[in-house]
Amino acid sequence: MDRKVIFKGRALPMLLLLPQLAVTLVFFIWPAAMAVWQSLLQEDAFGLSSTFVGLENFADVLADPAWRGAAANTAVFASSVAVLALGVALFLAVQADKAIRGQRFYRTMLIWPYAVAPAISAVLWLFLFHPSIGLIGRALNAAGVLWDYQLNGSQAMLLVVIASAWKQVSYNFIFFLAGLQSIPKSVLEAAAIDGARPLRRFWTVVFPLLSPTTFFLLVVNLVYAFFDTFGVIHALTKGGPGKATETLIYKVYVDGVDNLNLGSSAAQSVLLMVFVIALTVVQFRFVERRVHY
Amino acid sequence: MATLNLSAITKSFGATTVLHGIDLAVADGEMIVIVGASGCGKSTLLRIVAGLEAPTTGHVAIGGREVTRLEPADRDIAMVFQNYALYPHMTVAQNMAYGLKIRGTPKDEIARRVAETAGLLGIGPLLARKPRELSGGQRQRVAMGRAIIREPKLFLFDEPLSNLDAKLRVQMRGEIRRLQQRLGVTSLYVTHDQVEAMTLGDRLVVMHQGRAAQVASPMEVWSRPADTYVAGFIGSPAMNLLAGTLAEGGTAVQLKAGPLLRFTDGPRAGGDGRPLTIGVRPEHMLRDGEAIVTVALDLVEPLGSETVLHGMLSSGEVLTARLPGMVPAVGSAMPLAIPAEALHVFDAESGRRLDA
């Protein structure tokens, strides 16, 4: 079913493309270009004048121990979020795939988190894990675990990881479930007859067949953890305690908006942009090369 | 190598019963073909033997060992699927080695057996390829190889040739039979194709709506079909089935189409007037004889050495005849003879065969 629409002339297609191009231009290309330009400038302390400094901002950022700390936080944070979100989603998808009857129910239940705004989901987790008002937080303290993510950096990291991963599970789940359902049932039956028990079947047949999906999701999850988790961190920990949960994207905000160090903030965001572009390139390369079963 | 025993197997999916009590005893090394129209429960029966489905009631025993509740992995069987079900991410060699690897077979022995099996099937040059790089016929061979290599007690085939083109199908059919005889492995082979069934099976199970209508050798099924369903299903063109009633004290049948035919093999039970269905194979019809019916021809198919005629009797029943040589054109009414010695007699109500 190839339903290609062929336009006569050029005016109409141009006109139809215009709104999207305009939006992209105004909300993406323009700010990105501004960021690149800004990253080459240095403002004076009062923000009244700026001078062109070339790549100095980048050199400063890369040498800054605070930035390196944030980078380390981000590495821990992003990989934890990706692993947790992928692992939980895969587990749930496998369960849902088994329980054919419950699928609709499962699917609906599991898609909800994706529709919840970051700040709201953060508040939800806050109600659960706050040391004095949170359900689980109080229970932990009552059980003798010293739980206070406002004081303990590791606990704070754990909390933002859980809250961020939770939101991504639904997205991953959908893809994993679709991936699982595209594996022919007879292939799994053949493996069962060949003598493979369920766990073995999973690791030697199901998981390899899901690997294109898994890789795609890994990149999506990393990008999510890098860029889309600002709201969760802002609402839960504000990068604290100390700088324990300050990720790169959060530091861009702190340096740019709180500290008004626009040059450095812009340089940091350009670095992030380069990183995500690199990830996307890897992704496309891989997807192209990768077989589709 | 082993025997297979099915006793009183039934299977229901929710409210619908798909199998109504199947009994079958398969001898060691025997090839049984389960044949029947689509949806009659063939695959379901095979999957119950494989352990992919559990029977609602009844028992499965392989080699005298009760396996009804065992996992497929514990039954020591191999299965060839209609869509081959090869592992898409593994090479041909890995596909074949998978089952051996799971059983902990030593590496060098796996390599030896893969090479040996590949040689047997002529797929040696394909060992490093992935399934998607193979043609349908090659995939079929790999699927066979994966089944053979494990030297299982029982082979199960679920319409393994139905995705191949006609020529390849005939070739693979012969190959499967040769392999099965050479390896001597007890086999269950499911098909809806009667030619496959006739040529492959030591015995056939003709299934109809979840029941075994007849279990017998191909020749027996062809020459003494157990009921009108089997009679119409096996044989091509299909057997003519004509209405009639028992006459002359059970020694003859009065056909609705006219003639009275005397049984050559003895009288049937039941009083005169008992409704019967009389079967005559198209190839047994004659140009000349005692019991003549007049056929209004509506289609003549010349096949060279023989001609297939389709037409209608005065009773409104359709009749097909296969006659040797060339036969004159359409439109004409043609007299044909029904040979009394080639009759199959069935009870009209139950459809069961009535023997003398």
Ligand SMILES: Nc1ncnc2c1ncn2[C@@H]1O[C@H](COP(=O)(O)OP(=O)(O)O)[C@@H](O)[C@H]1O
């Ligand atoms: N898992 C199932 N759930 C419900 N009905 C099924 C299932 N599997 C098979 N059936 C039904 O059982 C009947 C027999 O199916 P099957 O054994 O596949 O037939 P065949 O292989 O002879 O074509 C069909 O009517 C089919 O719809």
Ligand SMILES: [Mg+2]
């Ligand atoms: Mg079937």
